[in-house]
Amino acid sequence: MKNIEFNDKSAQKIYDSYFRRIRRTIAVLAKSDREDVLMEFNSHIYEGLQNEEEGAEVEKLLKITQGLGDPEEVLKPLVAEKKLQQATRTFNPMHIFQAIFLNIKSGIVYSVFAILYICLFGFGILMFLKFTNPDSTGLFLKNGEFVALGSLKTSDPAVTEVLGNWFVPVMFFSALVLYIIITLILKLTRKKKEE
Amino acid sequence: MNSEFVQKWQSQVKKGTLAFILLNILKDNEFYGYELMEQVRKFTTIEIAEGTLYPLMNRLKKEGLVTSKWVEQESGIPRKYYQLTETGVATLLEMRVYWQNLETSIQKLLK
Numbered sequence: 038m039k040n041i042e043f044n045d046k047s048a049q050k051i052y053d054s055y056f057r058r059i060r061r062t063i064a065v066l067a068k069s070d071r072e073d074v075l076m077e078f079n080s081h082i083y084e085g086l087q088n089e090e091e092g093a094e095v096e097k098l099l100k101i102t103q104g105l106g107d108p109e110e111v112l113k114p115l116v117a118e119k120k121l122q123q124a125t126r127t128f129n130p131m132h133i134f135q136a137i138f139l140n141i142k143s144g145i146v147y148s149v150f151a152i153l154y155i156c157l158f159g160f161g162i163l164m165f166l167k168f169t170n171p172d173s174t175g176l177f178l179k180n181g182e183f184v185a186l187g188s189l190k191t192s193d194p195a196v197t198e199v200l201g202n203w204f205v206p207v208m209f210f211s212a213l214v215l216y217i218i219i220t221l222i223l224k225l226t227r228k229k230k231e232e
Numbered sequence: 233m234n235s236e237f238v239q240k241w242q243s244q245v246k247k248g249t250l251a252f253i254l255l256n257i258l259k260d261n262e263f264y265g266y267e268l269m270e271q272v273r274k275f276t277t278i279e280i281a282e283g284t285l286y287p288l289m290n291r292l293k294k295e296g297l298v299t300s301k302w303v304e305q306e307s308g309i310p311r312k313y314y315q316l317t318e319t320g321v322a323t324l325l326e327m328r329v330y331w332q333n334l335e336t337s338i339q340k341l342l343k
Contacts, residue, residue: 039308076302076310077265077286083309084266106281115287118294 038075041083048094051102059108063116065135070119074112081105125224133220146226153219160212163187167204176200246278250288252331253278255316255324258298264311289314297323
């Protein structure tokens with residue numbers, strides 16, 4: 038992006054700070070999307086400066102940036118939308134995670150995704166805990182009935198951990214399956230929305 | 233008068249009609265962002281944070297109603313021109329029919 042150059046130092050500062058705010062707001066997006074947003078806002082400001090006849094550089098610039106609004110506010114829907122587009126194109130867990138949380142406001146569906154995703158991370162954490170606290174981590178049953186999946190400290194001799202060395206592979210497999218399910222449902226809901 | 237209620241209602245109406253207004257403006261001409269905003273100001277009294285125009289245009293693009301292209305300028309700062317697609321034109325015509333029906337019904341009510 039070609040930056041606009043100002044003669045007035047304060048105007049330059051205002052411009053730089055406004056673009057810093059935009060950059061921060063769109064930091065999670067793909068590079069090409071970021072560049073597009075920056076160029077579009079830059080063009081808007083540039084054209085605005087050419088069209089504003091009266092006033093000093095600072096006044097003109099302030100009028101334009103105030104007209105545009107706070108980047109954090111006005112760009113929110115764009116960031117959420119673009120992130121979702123990106124997330125459904127890839128299987129990258131970071132993009133999916135960000136997309137779900139950015140879209141959580143737009144409906145209960147995404148809250149469900151968020152819960153599933155937290156489960157997914159939970160499985161990951163449990164695998165780690167199994168290595169650090171092997172005795173108190175696992176799937177615990179008492180007389181054949183489910184007691185807990187996770188980390189448990191109990192003195193009840195009837196409560197036994199049943200998976201043993203299979204715990205980590207089972208957790209890994211569950212996480213994998215859950216992950217594929219989340220991504221597929223996410224893709225499906227996206228398609229439905231687009232129809 | 234409950235002015236808070238009126239204000240909320242107005243902002244809902246504005247939000248709900250902005251896409252319709254933009255599509256109408258783009259019907260016969262292509263415009264770049266700043267110009268598009270000026271057209272909105274010229275034809276309506278809608279006051280919106282102009283920055284919200286861009287997320288909305290992005291949505292219209294995703295829906296296949298508009299396309300955009302960057303056009304280099306002598307200044308070195310290119311403009312992004314927006315144009316209606318065929319789907320966009322057809323969609324707009326359908327929206328116009330709905331709008332006219334709505335207007336007729338409301339006019340009847342207002343008499």
